[in-house]
Amino acid sequence: MGRRFEVISDYQNKNIRLPRRKTRLSAGYDLEAAEDIVLEPKKVTFIPTGLKVYMEQDEVLQIFIRSGLSSRNAVSLINGTGIIDADYVDNPQNEGHILIPVFNHGDEPIHIRKGQAVAQGIFIKYLLTDDDQTGEQRQGGFGSTGQ
Numbered sequence: 695m696g697r698r699f700e701v702i703s704d705y706q707n708k709n710i711r712l713p714r715r716k717t718r719l720s721a722g723y724d725l726e727a728a729e730d731i732v733l734e735p736k737k738v739t740f741i742p743t744g745l746k747v748y749m750e751q752d753e754v755l756q757i758f759i760r761s762g763l764s765s766r767n768a769v770s771l772i773n774g775t776g777i778i779d780a781d782y783v784d785n786p787q788n789e790g791h792i793l794i795p796v797f798n799h800g801d802e803p804i805h806i807r808k809g810q811a812v813a814q815g816i817f818i819k820y821l822l823t824d825d826d827q828t829g830e831q832r833q834g835g836f837g838s839t840g841q
């Protein structure tokens with residue numbers, strides 16, 4: 695299967711750039727906002743990226759805030775670190791749209807522009823226990839398996 699980002703159907707022809715690393719040894723692929731969006735104070739906003747990601751079965755994409763954004767503004771990911779599972783891609787609910795849930799701790803709205811890099815994704819390999827036999831298939835999007 696390899697490892698690659700793709701633009702989801704709803705965001706085709708909207709000039710979404712595929713994530714890139716800044717320098718030769720940067721670990722993170724920069725994730726940009728797919729739309730202009732306002733982060734209202736003391737609220738969680740799901741920033742759309744317009745992207746999905748394919749990766750190998752034993753891999754996960756971890757999402758972190760970009761320090762540029764968090765040092766200029768009092769914002770953080772509401773979930774600390776976002777976990778994008780390898781079987782999230784192409785799920786029937788939202789095609790595997792990568793969303794970035796950001797909390798604005800400040801008192802003023804923050805205006806995010808389309809194309810602004812807000813977070814970064816780092817691919818990591820994960821391990822299983824010896825007796826792991828999980829065979830369940832993912833059906834949906836964010837929060838779908840934990841109900």
Ligand SMILES: O=c1ccn([C@H]2C[C@H](O)[C@@H](COP(=O)(O)OP(=O)(O)OP(=O)(O)O)O2)c(=O)[nH]1
Pocket residue numbers: 757773775776777778779780781782791792793794795834835836837838839840841
């Ligand atoms: O910041 C995030 C975190 C997660 N996701 C997507 C990818 C991930 O594969 C899916 C499920 O996330 P997670 O497993 O963290 O949440 P959950 O509450 O356990 O949901 P689920 O029941 O769907 O596993 O939601 C995002 O788009 N952004």
